[in-house]
Amino acid sequence: MSVLIYIELDNGSIKKTSLETIAYGAKVAEQTGGxxxxxxxxxxxxxxxxxxxxxxAAKVLHASDEKLSHENSLAYADVLAQATQQEGSKVIILSKxxxxxxxxxxxxxxxxxxxxxxxxxxxxIGVTFKVTRSIFTGKAFAxxxxxxxxxxxxxxxNVIEIDESALPTLQATIEVFNxxxxxxxxxxxxxxxxxxxxELSLTEAQIIVSGGRGMKGPEHWQPLLDLAKALxxxxxxxxxxxDLDWRPHHEHIGQTGIKVAPNLYxxxxxSGAIQHLAGVNGSKCIVVINxxxxxxxxxxxxxxxxxxxxxxxxxxxxxxxxx
Ligand code: FAD
Numbered sequence: 001m002s003v004l005i006y007i008e009l010d011n012g013s014i015k016k017t018s019l020e021t022i023a024y025g026a027k028v029a030e031q032t033g034g035x036x037x038x039x040x041x042x043x044x045x046x047x048x049x050x051x052x053x054x055x056x057a058a059k060v061l062h063a064s065d066e067k068l069s070h071e072n073s074l075a076y077a078d079v080l081a082q083a084t085q086q087e088g089s090k091v092i093i094l095s096k097x098x099x100x101x102x103x104x105x106x107x108x109x110x111x112x113x114x115x116x117x118x119x120x121x122x123x124x125i126g127v128t129f130k131v132t133r134s135i136f137t138g139k140a141f142a143x144x145x146x147x148x149x150x151x152x153x154x155x156x157x158n159v160i161e162i163d164e165s166a167l168p169t170l171q172a173t174i175e176v177f178n179x180x181x182x183x184x185x186x187x188x189x190x191x192x193x194x195x196x197x198x199e200l201s202l203t204e205a206q207i208i209v210s211g212g213r214g215m216k217g218p219e220h221w222q223p224l225l226d227l228a229k230a231l232x233x234x235x236x237x238x239x240x241x242x243d244l245d246w247r248p249h250h251e252h253i254g255q256t257g258i259k260v261a262p263n264l265y266x267x268x269x270x271s272g273a274i275q276h277l278a279g280v281n282g283s284k285c286i287v288v289i290n291x292x293x294x295x296x297x298x299x300x301x302x303x304x305x306x307x308x309x310x311x312x313x314x315x316x317x318x319x320x321x322x323x
Contacts, residue, residue, distance in 0.1 A: 001032035001033070003092075004025075004083055005092075005094075006041075006076075006092070006095075007021065007040050009042045014051060016206075017157050020159070020162060022057050023160055023162050025057070026055060031122070037083075037087050039083045042063075054167040058173070059173050060173070063083075070190040072185060073099060074184075075181060075185035078110075081107060092151070094152070094155070095155060104117065112148065113149075114152065118133040119153045119155045120141065138281040201234065202250075203258060205234035206264070208235070209268065210236035210267050211247070211270070213238065214268065223313035226314070230317045231264075236251050236258070237251045239276070242257070253280060260280055263283075264284070264285050268313065272288070273296070277297070277300050
């Protein structure tokens with residue numbers, strides 16, 4: 001079965017989550033005895049796109065028309081539909097993100113394809129595809145069967161392990177892809193793109209240090225920022241913290257904010273309300289620092305430190321610096 005994998009680009013680089021998606025798609029292709037083809041939309045150097053080969057893709061279709069340089073789910077869904085037709089793809093795989101979901105929904109409508117979003121495992125492949133997906137903001141899992149001819153899977157982060165130190169030196173071949181663009185997809189004009197102030201994107205970060213109301217106020221954030229710097233981590237926060245303007249809104253993590261899935265999530269002075277947990281339960285390891293031993297976050301933690309953040313954070317920073 002031919003598998004088409006959509007990858008997201010960030011300033012010409014393949015996003016980390018998309019590298020995982022390629023590896024996932026390559027495994028599905030392997031399971032079905034088909035080829036894994038990547039579709040990249042936007043500007044990127046050939047050398048960067050060839051990296052897809054290391055993760056298991058044989059070929060990359062590159063659509064780099066200037067009109068496609070700004071994220072546009074309508075146009076991108078059209079591009080993917082045309083790539084699907086050209087490649088005869090039966091499975092289309094995207095990363096779980098705002099853009100991934102927006103494209104996937106439109107693509108499913110165009111192709112009359114079955115779609116599952118929030119996939120957390122490789123599919124069980126028989127006459128149909130059986131996939132597990134997370135539901136109720138990660139509190140439970142559902143097994144869903146897709147029986148349509150074309151199947152679309154929107155895959156969550158951290159679904160498969162990749163050993164970055166043992167990647168093969170394979171390079172994917174790059175093919176220029178020139179889809180027909182429909183003016184109707186470009187009715188909204190992008191006037192300006194404002195970059196988030198944080199250097200590291202929360203959805204891409206391997207480590208996140210996040211603060212809650214227990215940090216007491218914006219003027220007390222420095223110990224948290226110091227730890228983040230020492231660990232090369234992105235910074236996040238709970239909803240009240242961004243509501244109070246202690247931290248920018250793009251750092252708000254949770255059910256109504258960004259959903260993150262880093263390797264390490266360090267929660268500082270966050271109580272662990274279900275709405276916050278809904279945004280972090282994809283993390284591989286959660287460390288909670290809270291002075292209240294009864295704080296609910298400890299139940300979701302892999303490691304817990306009962307203590308005052310203002311005493312603990314400098315110690316952790318010192319330890320991180322000495323690594
Ligand atoms: P608090 O609940 O006030 O907790 C502060 C914690 O800091 C306490 O556990 C306290 O023991 C600890 N603490 C205090 N001082 C110290 C210290 N010196 N050292 C160590 N620990 C200390 N919240 C989100 O975060 N994200 C969401 O997306 C979100 N969406 C929501 C959607 C809805 C519809 C609703 C109703 C709520 C939502 N909330 C969300 C809010 C959520 O319910 C909680 O109110 C919020 O997460 C609490 O934030 P907090 O943990 O920072 O603050």
